[in-house]
Amino acid sequence: MSNLHKQLKQRRKALGLRQQDMEMRIGMPRQQYQRLESGGNTRLDTLELVAKGLNLRVMLIPEDKVRAVEEFLAGKTELPTTTVPGTGHIADNPWQGLLGDDDD
DSSP states (O other), X not given: OOHHHHHHXXXXXXXXXXXXXXXXXXXXXXXXXXXXXXXXXXXXXXXXXXXXXXXXXXXXXOHHHHHHHHHHHTTSXXXXXXXXXXXXXXXXXXXXXXXXXXXX
């Protein structure tokens, strides 16, 4: 089972949901959801639907930023308190530059 499949299962359980509850949330039969959660391959639009049903969002993170994002999400690091040129304080856009989007 991949890390993604484990995350889906952990999130569902954290929300107190059963696999059969996903049918009411996203219209996916329990058997189909069970296959996905146990390691099945799925289309991107199906994955986005499942993520939405679990109050998640699918994102692509550049490899060189993964560690920083994981540490932040785990509470091991805080957002920088410096300012971002042209945007004022970092609090205005704490994710500025994370995905290489400095040129907005």
